[in-house]
Amino acid sequence: MNRALLVIDVQNEYFTGKLPVSYPSGSLDKILRVMNTAHEKNIPVIVVRHTQPQEDTPIFKKGTPEWELHPDVAQFPYNLLIEKSLPGSFTGTELEAWLRDKGIDTVVISGYMTQMCCDTTARQAAHLGFSVEFLSDATGTLAFQNNGGAATDEELHRAILVAQDGFISKIVSSSQWVENLG
Numbered sequence: 001m002n003r004a005l006l007v008i009d010v011q012n013e014y015f016t017g018k019l020p021v022s023y024p025s026g027s028l029d030k031i032l033r034v035m036n037t038a039h040e041k042n043i044p045v046i047v048v049r050h051t052q053p054q055e056d057t058p059i060f061k062k063g064t065p066e067w068e069l070h071p072d073v074a075q076f077p078y079n080l081l082i083e084k085s086l087p088g089s090f091t092g093t094e095l096e097a098w099l100r101d102k103g104i105d106t107v108v109i110s111g112y113m114t115q116m117c118c119d120t121t122a123r124q125a126a127h128l129g130f131s132v133e134f135l136s137d138a139t140g141t142l143a144f145q146n147n148g149g150a151a152t153d154e155e156l157h158r159a160i161l162v163a164q165d166g167f168i169s170k171i172v173s174s175s176q177w178v179e180n181l182g
Contacts, residue, residue: 019113
C-alpha cells in the first residue's frame, strides 16, 4: 500500500475566521501528529488550500490572513501544495496526476470540514480507484443551521463518518493509523 496524507484546508478561517471548527476537540493536534508520522515514515504529505473564486467572498478570500494556512501546518515540510476552488481536492487540480505519477494507491484524509471538502475528496478518490483512509479525529467541523435544517458539530461529524464507512473509506482514528504503520 502506497499512501499519501492529504491535509485539507487547515487554514486560519477555521481558527480565527468565520468558521471556527469545534468538533472533535484537539483535531489540529491530531493533524500535526499524523503529518509528523507521515514525514518520519516517508509518506508524502499533500497540503490543500481552498480559495473562494468570488472577489467579494466573506470567507477564504485569497490574500487575507484567514485564507493563509494555519501557521503550524505552514511551517511543516510537505511534498505538494494543491490550490483548489471547489470542495473536491481533485477538481481542477494536479492531484490525481501527481498521485498516479508517484504510484500512490491510498489517500489518507485529514483536515476540514468533515462534511464538505473531506467528504467530497474521499468520494472523488474512491471513484477514481484509490483506497481511502479517513481519520476520524484528524478531521473536524462545526455546528450548522441552514435551509436544510440544523445539526450539531458532533451529529454532522458522526453522520459523515458513518456514511463514509459504508462503501467509500476505512474510518480509523489518528492513533490507530499511526499504530498500524508500525
